[in-house]
Amino acid sequence: MENIRTENILEIDFLSKYYGGKSQNQTKALDGVTFQVLEGEFLGIMGSSGSGKSTLLNCIAAVIRPTAGKIALRGAQIQDMEGKELAEYRGKKIGYLFQNFELLDNLTGRENILLPLSLHGISEKESRERLRQLADYLEIADVLDKFPAQMSGGQKQRVAAARALIMKPELVLADEPTGALDSRNAKVLMEKLSGLNRDENATILMVTHDSGAASYCRRILFIRDGRIIHELRRDTPEETQQMFHGRILKVMAQMGGGSENVL
Amino acid sequence: MFYEKSPGMFRTLVRRNSRRNRKENSLFFLSLLISIIAFYIVLSLSSQDVMLFLQKMESDAVNKLMAMIPLFYGMTLIILFFLIYYAGSFQMERRSHEFGMYLMFGLRRPKLFLLLLAEDFSGSVLALVIGIPVAVLISELTSLVTAKVVGLGIIGHQSSFSLRAVLWTAVGFLLIKSAAFLVLSGKIVRQEVGSLLLDTPKGVKKQKPAAVYLLSLLVGLVCLTAAFGMAAGGISWSQIDKMGYTLALGLLGTAFLFYGLRFAMDFLARRGNRASLSADPRRVKEDCSFQNLQVFDFRQLEETVIHHSGAMAVSFLLILAALCCFGSGVAIARDNNWSKDHVLDYTFSDEAENEKTVLADRGLDTYFSSLFEMKVGHIRTTEDYEHAFQMETVMDALAGLPESYAREILLNNLGYATAPRLISLTGYNMLLDAAGLPVLKLEKGEAGVYIDPEFTDDERTRILNEILSKEPEAVLDGTAIRLTGEVQTTALVTDRMLTLSFALILPDEQFEYYTQGDYSVYLNGILGNEAVEGKSLLQAISAMNQKLDEAGLPYESYLQNMGRQLFYTVASSYLTIYLAIIFLVVANTVIGVQFLMGQQKAGRRYRTLVRLGADYGTLCRSAARQINWYFGIPVVLAAIASLFGERALLTGLLSFEMRESIPEMIRLSVPMLLLLFAVEYLYIMLVRRTSARYLLTLMEPEREE
Numbered sequence: 031m032e033n034i035r036t037e038n039i040l041e042i043d044f045l046s047k048y049y050g051g052k053s054q055n056q057t058k059a060l061d062g063v064t065f066q067v068l069e070g071e072f073l074g075i076m077g078s079s080g081s082g083k084s085t086l087l088n089c090i091a092a093v094i095r096p097t098a099g100k101i102a103l104r105g106a107q108i109q110d111m112e113g114k115e116l117a118e119y120r121g122k123k124i125g126y127l128f129q130n131f132e133l134l135d136n137l138t139g140r141e142n143i144l145l146p147l148s149l150h151g152i153s154e155k156e157s158r159e160r161l162r163q164l165a166d167y168l169e170i171a172d173v174l175d176k177f178p179a180q181m182s183g184g185q186k187q188r189v190a191a192a193r194a195l196i197m198k199p200e201l202v203l204a205d206e207p208t209g210a211l212d213s214r215n216a217k218v219l220m221e222k223l224s225g226l227n228r229d230e231n232a233t234i235l236m237v238t239h240d241s242g243a244a245s246y247c248r249r250i251l252f253i254r255d256g257r258i259i260h261e262l263r264r265d266t267p268e269e270t271q272q273m274f275h276g277r278i279l280k281v282m283a284q285m286g287g288g289s290e291n292v293l
Numbered sequence: 294m295f296y297e298k299s300p301g302m303f304r305t306l307v308r309r310n311s312r313r314n315r316k317e318n319s320l321f322f323l324s325l326l327i328s329i330i331a332f333y334i335v336l337s338l339s340s341q342d343v344m345l346f347l348q349k350m351e352s353d354a355v356n357k358l359m360a361m362i363p364l365f366y367g368m369t370l371i372i373l374f375f376l377i378y379y380a381g382s383f384q385m386e387r388r389s390h391e392f393g394m395y396l397m398f399g400l401r402r403p404k405l406f407l408l409l410l411a412e413d414f415s416g417s418v419l420a421l422v423i424g425i426p427v428a429v430l431i432s433e434l435t436s437l438v439t440a441k442v443v444g445l446g447i448i449g450h451q452s453s454f455s456l457r458a459v460l461w462t463a464v465g466f467l468l469i470k471s472a473a474f475l476v477l478s479g480k481i482v483r484q485e486v487g488s489l490l491l492d493t494p495k496g497v498k499k500q501k502p503a504a505v506y507l508l509s510l511l512v513g514l515v516c517l518t519a520a521f522g523m524a525a526g527g528i529s530w531s532q533i534d535k536m537g538y539t540l541a542l543g544l545l546g547t548a549f550l551f552y553g554l555r556f557a558m559d560f561l562a563r564r565g566n567r568a569s570l571s572a573d574p575r576r577v578k579e580d581c582s583f584q585n586l587q588v589f590d591f592r593q594l595e596e597t598v599i600h601h602s603g604a605m606a607v608s609f610l611l612i613l614a615a616l617c618c619f620g621s622g623v624a625i626a627r628d629n630n631w632s633k634d635h636v637l638d639y640t641f642s643d644e645a646e647n648e649k650t651v652l653a654d655r656g657l658d659t660y661f662s663s664l665f666e667m668k669v670g671h672i673r674t675t676e677d678y679e680h681a682f683q684m685e686t687v688m689d690a691l692a693g694l695p696e697s698y699a700r701e702i703l704l705n706n707l708g709y710a711t712a713p714r715l716i717s718l719t720g721y722n723m724l725l726d727a728a729g730l731p732v733l734k735l736e737k738g739e740a741g742v743y744i745d746p747e748f749t750d751d752e753r754t755r756i757l758n759e760i761l762s763k764e765p766e767a768v769l770d771g772t773a774i775r776l777t778g779e780v781q782t783t784a785l786v787t788d789r790m791l792t793l794s795f796a797l798i799l800p801d802e803q804f805e806y807y808t809q810g811d812y813s814v815y816l817n818g819i820l821g822n823e824a825v826e827g828k829s830l831l832q833a834i835s836a837m838n839q840k841l842d843e844a845g846l847p848y849e850s851y852l853q854n855m856g857r858q859l860f861y862t863v864a865s866s867y868l869t870i871y872l873a874i875i876f877l878v879v880a881n882t883v884i885g886v887q888f889l890m891g892q893q894k895a896g897r898r899y900r901t902l903v904r905l906g907a908d909y910g911t912l913c914r915s916a917a918r919q920i921n922w923y924f925g926i927p928v929v930l931a932a933i934a935s936l937f938g939e940r941a942l943l944t945g946l947l948s949f950e951m952r953e954s955i956p957e958m959i960r961l962s963v964p965m966l967l968l969l970f971a972v973e974y975l976y977i978m979l980v981r982r983t984s985a986r987y988l989l990t991l992m993e994p995e996r997e998e
Contacts, residue, residue, distance in 0.1 A: 093904065114908055121906020132901040136592040141562075148586055149907050193905075 039233050040067035040090070040201060045099035047085050047256075059085040060096070061256035067201070070231040072224065074247035076239060076282070082256040083237045084205065090235070091126055091203050092116055103201060121150050125194030127204035131186045133178040139189045140174040146197050157196055164192040168222055184215030188222065195226065204236040208243045220246045241282060245275035252281060259285075307411040314384060314416060319983060320889065321380040322420065324882040325470075328373040329424030330431055331875055332465050335365050336458035337432045338867070342440040347860050354860050365868070366465065369875060374469040376879045378476065379604075383890040385477050389484070396486045409478045417470045421463055428462070429454055439863065503556060510553025516546025521937035544610075551606040554598045554926065562591035586907070586915040594922050597891055604883060609927040609934075611880035615873040616935035616969060622869025635855075636728040638834060639818035639841075640667075640786035641848045648816045648846060655844050660837060662821035663727055667785055668717040668804065669796070670812025675770045680711050682797070684767035684776065690760045699752040706748065710795035715812075716743055716785070717804040727819055728783050733798060740767070740774045741798035743781040748794040754780050769797070770807065786815055788854040877969070880927070881976040888923050889983055892916065899991050909992050916984045920977055928973050932966060 047060040059082045067073050077083045088094045090101055092108050101108040103123055111119055120126075133142045140161070147157055165171040168188040173181050181189065187207060194202055204223070208216035224246040226232045238244050252260040260281060264274045315322045338344060339359050348355045395405055436453040520543035528535055598605065639661075641648040652658040672681040688707060694700050721743070722732040733741050742761060744754075757780045764775045781798060785791050799807065824833050834852045841848055892899075899912060907915075 091904070117906045117908035117911070119906070120904060126904055128901075128904075132897075132904070134589065134592070134898045134901060136596045136898075137589065141588050141592065145586075145589065145902070146905050148588060149902065149905060149911060 037069055038066040039069045039071075039104060040235070041100070041102045042066070042086075042090070043100040043102070045086070045089060045101060046097050047082075047089060047094065048097045058256045060089065060099075062099070063253070063256070063258055065251060065258060067233060067235055069233055070227070071249065072227040072234045072247045073236070074244040074250040075235070075237045075253060076241075076244055076250055076278075077253035078239065078285070081253045083253050085256075086253065087203055087205050087235070087237045090201075091124060092119055118150070121146055122197055123200050125197065125199035125202045127187075127191055127194045127202065127207045129206040129209040131178070131183075131190045131210070133186055133190055133193075135178045138175050138177055139170060139181065139185075142178070142189055143174075143192045143196050145193060150197075152197075160196060160198070161192070164195055167225070168192050182215070183211050184218055187211060187215070187219050191219070191222065195232065200233065202232055202234045204234060204238075206238055206240075207236065208238065208240050213242070216240070216243060241275060241278045244278050245271050250278065252285060254285065303408070303411075307408065307415060310408075311412045311415045311419075314412065315419075318380070318384050318886070318889075320882060320885045320979065321384060322416070323979075324376055324380060324878060324886075325416070325420040325466075326424045326427065327878045327882075328369075328377070328469075329420060329462055329466050330428040331369055331373070331871075331878070332366070332462040333425065333428035333458055334432050334435070335362060335369060335871060336461050337429075337453050337455045338362060340453040340455045340458070341432070341436040342453070343436070343859070343863050346440075347856055347863070349856075354857070354864075358860075358864050365871075366461070370465055370469055372875060372879055374473060376882055377469055378473040379883060380886045381473050381477050383886055385481050387890060387893055389481065392481055393486050393488075402482050406478055406482050409481070410474070413470065413474045413478075417467060421466065424466075425459055425462065429459075439867075503559065506553045506556035506559070508553070509549045510556050513546045513548070513550030513553055516542045516549060517934070518546075520546055521934070525937055547606045547610060548603070550930075551598070551602040551609065554602065554605075555595055558591055558595035558598050562588050562595060586902075586911065587918075589902070590915055590918050590922070593891075593895065593919055597887070597923065601887055601891075604887060605927055608880040608884050609931050611876045611883075612927055612931035613934050613938055615876035615880065616931055616966065617938045618869040618876065619873035619969065620935065620939045620966070622866040622873065635851060636724065636783065636819070637787040637817045638820045638851050639816075639837075639848055640788070640790050641816040641818070641846055642790055651844060651846055655840070657837075657840055657844065660821055660824040661818040663723075663817075663819045665720060665723040665727075665817055667720040667724065667815040667817055668808075668812050669714055669785065669791065669793075669815065670804070670808035671714060672712065672770060672807050673809035673811050674807050678712055681770045682711050682713050682767065684710070684765065686765035687760055687767065687776065690763075690765065691756070694756065697752075699750070699756055703753055703756060706794060714793050714796040715804055715807055716796050716798045717812075718798055718800050721781070721785075721798050724783055724785070724817065725781075727817075730783065733778055733781065735777065735798065735800045737800060737803065738772075738774050739777045739800070740769070740803075741778045741781055742776055743785075743793060743796040743798055745792045745794060746782045746784060747792055749780070749782060754782065786817065786849070787851050788849045790849050791815065877972060881924075881973070884924055884927065885976055885980045888920060888980060889987070892984055892987060896987075896991060899988060903991060909988065912988045912991075913981075913985050916988060917981050920980050920984065924973055924977050924980075928970075932970075935966070 042063055042065050045060050045063045046058070049057040049059060061082075063082075063086060075083045075086065085094065089096045090108070092111060096109050099109075103119070106119075106123075108119060133139075134145065137145065143161060143164070144157070147153075162171075165174060168191060170185055170188050170192060173185050173189065178186055178189075187210070191207075194204075202223075207223070208219060211219060220243050223234060223236075227234050236243070236247065244250055248264050248266065250262040251258050252262070262274075262277060262281060339348075339362070344355060344359075392405060395408070396402070400408070432453050520539050523535065523539045523542070528539075649658065649664065652661075652664070658664060672678050675681050684707070688704070691700060691704055691707070718733060718735055718741075721741075725732050735741060742757070744757075749757075761776055761779065764777050766773050767776055768774070785793070804812075820833055820837065824837060834850050838850055838852065899907075902912065
């Protein structure tokens with residue numbers, strides 16, 4: 031099998047994030063989470079509000095510093111990074127897809143996509159071909175010179191996706207990317223992301239509570255009260271997306287039912 | 294509700310909020326301080342040494358100036374009201390979410406109003422507590438420096454502190470502050486909670502086609518060129534309606550220019566795109582600090598230009614006005630060379646008989662190193678005294694010269710010189726002797742020509758000297774006389790007791806004959822060394838004046854002459870420089886506050902940049918570039934416009950003779966421009982520091998959460 035040769039790109043080891051010091055009111059947003067992400071994997075993280083999934087994503091994106099544990103991207107320890115190294119990591123190693131796009135509204139689509147290059151002083155020349163490919167694939171070539179206000183929600187998110195991918199990051203982090211989209215646009219976006227994962231071997235880690243979006247993943251981690259409580263793996267190619275969706279819904283129903291033992 | 298139940302909490306909130314306001318909006322607080330200083334300085338003008346001194350000499354003119362002070366005060370009030378209103382509105386807008394939260398907590402609206410009022414008041418009081426001592430200090434320093442510069446140190450420094458000025462400063466400041474506050478807080482308190490809680494709208498403005506902006510830019514440039522052309526060419530100054538057209542063209546041009554600037558910004562942003570597309574990757578890497586976020590910077594600027602082109606245009610006009618005021622003030626002050634050609638200290642009029650005896654009786658004559666009589670009279674040998682003198686040879690010689698402005702004036706002036714006054718040679722020679730000039734030698738049948746320095750200039754004197762060198766003949770009461778020597782221009786008296794546009798100097802005998810012994814005698818005096826010793830001349834004259842006043846002798850002293858010129862110099866330079874400072878402060882505060890508030894509104898964008906991997910240094914450099922451009926656009930445009938503006942102003946305001954020295958005056962203004970750039974630099978640094986502090990807050994808390 032092909033997967034045998036793939037290696038871990040991201041390793042999360044006993045990751046914890048506590049709020050509120052050592053008092054009784056301490057909140058354990060993450061409580062000893064451990065998992066790995068393989069190169070070229072499309073991993074979903076699901077959980078209800080307050081389960082800790084966004085905290086997890088923010089720790090990996092180095093936006094917040096964990097209380098304990100380790101995060102390693104290809105062996106590089108992220109939790110210890112500072113200053114320039116940290117900025118390089120955020121800009122070059124990971125691509126981030128936000129729920130509400132976070133496009134700069136006074137920049138055109140093209141300028142938004144090229145922003146990471148500008149930030150890291152990289153010539154656009156090298157990425158011109160990359161921009162063209164991404165624009166064609168994400169079907170945003172005709173909105174490249176428009177401002178975000180002139181784009182639809184779906185176009186905005188696809189422009190944001192192009193921005194996240196322009197630097198060929200080792201890991202794409204997506205925080206509820208379909209959260210602000212209607213179902214049709216959400217479907218288009220997920221197909222594109224899934225296609226990039228399949229064709230370009232892009233590693234994607236996506237946080238979502240949309241079962242439909244999650245059904246595009248190959249593996250899903252369920253998280254509650256800061257702990258991973260379950261894992262689903264799609265049996266490709268035997269299992270169809272619809273069948274996988276059905277399994278996801280089942281797990282969600284059990285979790286929503288408040289059962290302590292989900293399985 | 295906790296505020297209402299606990300007054301202590303309310304006080305704490307007021308204190309903490311005001312402290313935070315000052316910290317976050319230090320530029321606004323600084324402009325409050327400057328307002329206070331400006332008020333105090335204009336109000337304490339009458340207590341300044343120079344003004345106290347001039348009050349004695351030129352009380353009329355000084356009183357007129359003092360009568361204008363309330364006008365200046367009022368004008369300053371209005372300008373600063375808008376400044377405070379503008380800067381305050383940004384502050385309120387930024388805090389609207391916070392106000393919404395207070396209301397959500399259940400704070401009643403009147404209480405919110407009270408909270409804002411208390412915050413505002415505590416800020417105002419602190420500004421007054423800091424501002425007034427600083428204002429007094431600056432006023433005192435100005436007083437001392439001005440006194441020193443004009444050579445009055447001697448008169449004895451008096452404190453310029455004025456309680457009245459302090460009171461009016463406080464009243465005026467609190468008045469505009471409260472007026473601005475009432476309008477602003479009224480707006481905030483009336484709003485719905487929901488709209489307060491809403492984050493500031495992104496404010497996406499409809500874009501017009503690029504051609505519209507380009508057209509606007511071009512129309513603006515054309516209008517401005519036309520306006521400056523009209524003003525510098527002198528057309529605008531001839532009639533009030535033409536001035537109106539010029540003004541309208543200028544204002545319209547400015548508005549169009551700034552509206553159209555969006556085109557330039559868009560162009561630069563797109564060029565930034567292309568530049569990075571075509572650049573060699575290795576070089577770009579090296580220059581990365583330069584290239585980083587260039588497109589973002591120009592888009593930010595473009596947005597500001599779209600949203601605030603009006604405010605930018607106003608800033609531009611204010612800086613332009615400041616530059617013109619400053620330049621003109623300094624140029625006029627420098628041009629007024631009031632200490633030149635000073636010979637006489639005193640002149641006693643002939644109204645009192647025997648001045649010399651009176652002086653001697655009082656023992657005052659010993660103070661003078663020289664006392665001599667200047668005899669001046671009319672021609673009394675003929676009934677037709679209006680036409681007693683003709684100098685056709687001179688007029689013909691003049692008419693034969695190539696056409697020039699000086700010739701025209703001479704032809705006109707001398708055409709009326711048919712009844713000249715006569716001056717006796719002995720008195721005039723004593724004057725020349727005192728001035729260290731060679732004395733005049735006249736034979737019988739010869740006459741010297743005298744013209745008061747106010748009625749001639751170098752060019753006219755040169756032309757006349759050329760004619761006089763041929764010793765032309767003239768006719769005085771039917772007798773031929775030769776006009777000889779050079780034109781005499783040493784003032785006959787110390788100030789303005791006597792100014793003659795044309796007179797003849799005659800040997801004493803002829804003088805006695807033509808005047809028939811009926812003439813005026815002016816007694817001129819020069820103070821001796823003993824009187825001046827240990828003091829400056831001005832102090833000596835002041836002391837002497839007191840003694841003479843006691844003696845009741847009518848006199849005029851050099852102090853009056855100097856005082857008048859000093860007054861115009863001080864008044865014009867003082868007021869223009871004062872206005873320049875006010876304009877400059879307002880413009881810079883508007884630009885600075887606008888940038889900082891715009892930056893805070895764009896806080897979300899900066900956060901996105903951080904998440905995309907921008908480090909603190911990159912953001913600071915980007916902000917610094919934006920600040921440079923943001924200040925640079927109006928300042929540089931104003932500096933360019935001021936070169937024309939200055940010329941136009943001087944063309945319109947100065948007399949013809951002075952216009953000829955305009956290039957000289959513009960040269961004098963250049964150091965002022967440099968000084969203004971220094972002021973801009975300081976503001977830019979201040980804004981950069983504030984901006985860097987804000988950007989740091991975007992880097993840190995998210996990471997720590």
